[in-house]
Amino acid sequence: MKSILHFLLILCLLGPGALRAEESQLPRATPESQGVSSKAIQDYIQTADREVNSMHSFMLVRHGKVVAEAWWAPESAEKPHILWSLSKSFTSTAVGFAVAEGKLSIDDPVLKFFPDDAPENPSANLKAMRVRDLLTMNTGHQDELNWREQADWAKAFLAHPVPHKPGTHFRYNTPATYMLSAIVQKVTGQTVLDYLTPRLFEPLGIEKPVWETSPQGISIGGYGLYLRTEDIAKFGQLYLQKGMWNGEQLIPKAWIDMATSKQVSNGSSLESDWDQGYGFQFWRCRHGAFRGDGKDGQFCIVLPEQDAVVAITAHTGNMQAELNVVWDKLLPAFGDQALADDPKAREALEKTIAELKSSR
Incomplete structure (x- = not known):
């Protein structure tokens, strides 16, 4: 009884935040x-x-x-520490939630979500680009867009040449991840940060994450997230x-399996x-x-x-x-x-x- 009273006294002195912090830690x-x-x-x-x-x-x-x-x-x-491109895996997770909630399919064409931003005469390869190709860095680009000098990042992405058929050419592509973030915001009405907060950050006890945004107010997606170790x-x-x-299936197992398995080849060095x-x-x-x-x-x-x-x-x-x-x-x-x-x-x-x- 004495130890319980001692614990309650400490809790009263520290406030309820102390208990929440303790509960949110990994054992x-x-x-x-x-x-x-x-x-x-x-x-x-x-x-x-x-x-x-x-x-x-x-x-x-x-x-x-x-x-x-x-x-x-x-x-x-x-x-908190800057994550740089580790942020991309969190953006992918947001896409997984949106797919599970029926808000989009990974086989949806990218242009479906940006009717007002598409070029006047989009190429066949741009028309063929899917959400799946954004996820796997197989958009068909030869060169990565220098998007930070552009007024509208999504519009600049869609105007960038797509010389390869999407799904056939691996090219690490941070703007592609930004487009995933923009798509999630289109279909949910929330930034990736806000969308993930009740679905991922709060259940895991991740407090007050910060994610930088584009000039259009979209979570950058490919970088810009700050978290603790x-x-x-x-x-x-x-x-x-x-x-x-904690006994709850936050993300479907099938999504985890797809997201973390080899979807595309990107080299041959052992x-x-x-x-x-x-x-x-x-x-x-x-x-x-x-x-x-x-x-x-x-x-x-x-x-x-x-x-x-x-x-x-x-x-x-x-x-x-x-x-x-x-x-x-x-x-x-x-x-x-x-x-x-x-x-x-x-x-x-x-x-x-x-x-x-x-x-x-």
Whole structure:
């Protein structure tokens, strides 16, 4: 009884927001209890600190529990971080919700949504472009539009030459993601940010996300979203759980399967994580994984075979090297069974993490 009264007193002093914040967090556990050694995680952090210039944050989730989290000063757990193109995976998720609600089909032609913005004589390839082609970066463009110099981004996109048949030519294309955002806004009457808030952000306990907009007031879609590291981890965990969250199916499993599977080929190198195929604004990785990623090293890596999620923010010019540290140091560390408790190794890991917060 005394402990309950003590808890209620603390809650009254801190206010109801404290309870909500606690409830919205992913559960925590020791690494060993989830089959990962603290020593291996320490090795990963020290290697990343040494070889990735520069790391900002890292969170590892195993079996749905956070087993390690680290921030390099001046970053912190509560500080939102720019996601750059990792934003694209959230835009894709908005499309998934809209499809599930019957507001559009991925086989709808893009021009259907922009009758007033189309060129006077649209090409056959532009007429053939579908929502699916926007999702898979197969719009048929040869060059990416320099849209930021345009007065109206959607109109400029539709006026841009489409020399290839849509669906046949992979070309990474941030304006294509903007068009997905614009389409969601057309069919829902809300920005992607507002549309996702009750469907994704609030159920996951993602508080006050910020998403930059175009001059037309449309969420940029391809970048511009700011979230905390744990928010990225929650998003990855939702996809790992095939759209299920707290017993509720937020996104249809069929959409998750499509979005994260190889929809198009984008290369043939066995050594590159950018040549393993592309889904609906998600990249396939080596080792059976998939990810959302953004410029300078923002990653949401989902490893279904290991039942794990890795969230990373950084500012690096070598994103492949950043991923390689994950594959080299973390991938071998996942065990099938819980490990014996190792307080000494865990203390060493915690010391390493504490030093990151004060080393810069």
